[in-house]
Amino acid sequence: MSRLVHILRTGKLNYQKALKLQKSVSEMVHNGSVANVLILTEHDPVYTVGIRTKTYDPEEEQRLKALGAEFYRTNRGGLITFHGPGQLVAYPVMNLKNFQPSVRWYVCHIEKTVIELCRRYGIQAATTQDTGVWVQDRKICAIGIHASRYVTTHGLALNCNTDLGWFEHIVPCGIEGKGVTSLSRELKKNVKIDCVTPRFLESFRYTLECDLEEVSKENRNKFLSLVD
Numbered sequence: 569m570s571r572l573v574h575i576l577r578t579g580k581l582n583y584q585k586a587l588k589l590q591k592s593v594s595e596m597v598h599n600g601s602v603a604n605v606l607i608l609t610e611h612d613p614v615y616t617v618g619i620r621t622k623t624y625d626p627e628e629e630q631r632l633k634a635l636g637a638e639f640y641r642t643n644r645g646g647l648i649t650f651h652g653p654g655q656l657v658a659y660p661v662m663n664l665k666n667f668q669p670s671v672r673w674y675v676c677h678i679e680k681t682v683i684e685l686c687r688r689y690g691i692q693a694a695t696t697q698d699t700g701v702w703v704q705d706r707k708i709c710a711i712g713i714h715a716s717r718y719v720t721t722h723g724l725a726l727n728c729n730t731d732l733g734w735f736e737h738i739v740p741c742g743i744e745g746k747g748v749t750s751l752s753r754e755l756k757k758n759v760k761i762d763c764v765t766p767r768f769l770e771s772f773r774y775t776l777e778c779d780l781e782e783v784s785k786e787n788r789n790k791f792l793s794l795v796d
Contacts, residue, residue: 648738
């Protein structure tokens with residue numbers, strides 16, 4: 569079993585291309601041509617809904633698009649959320665048979681990764697009965713995953729210095745009466761993705777007890793050519 573995870577940094581990537589990239593990489597993980605890949609990216613404004621969302625009909629979709637965001641329906645778990653600039657998005661495409669063949673175990677360890685990251689910033693975060701990672705009643709990180717034959721796609725979205733105003737147009741993750749926050753808001757300073765990423769990787773490696781290796785420039789270009 570391989571606990572080596574390859575880090576693929578895409579830079580800012582269109583959400584549709586990110587879906588296509590995940591699909592291609594997951595097929596490679598399924599056929600064994602690559603063990604595990606952690607895709608790190610950032611999106612332009614986009615609202616995405618999961619398989620349990622039924623309230624966002626075509627009229628609501630058009631309302632959100634009129635704000636200047638894209639809109640996609642996906643096969644991940646969870647309800648509606650927002651992705652946009654200033655948000656660290658991580659899509660671990662991993663074969664859980666290399667770790668623990670349990671989706672529950674995986675989700676728990678993704679949550680622990682974010683909680684550990686927040687701890688390193690001096691922020692006390694936790695899980696609740698609702699999905700994601702929270703600072704009191706404010707969600708700092710959304711989590712929604714999909715697994716097929718123990719290969720994972722989708723992942724997490726951590727608010728670094730995201731414009732939280734985008735969340736005011738939806739009920740984030742379908743949870744009434746609770747808010748959203750970011751590392752910047754909690755720390756009262758501008759916390760950029762580039763500063764957060766190294767700490768995120770340290771937390772990911774620590775929590776999942778894996779080895780991390782950057783994808784070479786040549787292989788990065790090969791991965792990205794899959795979505796051109």
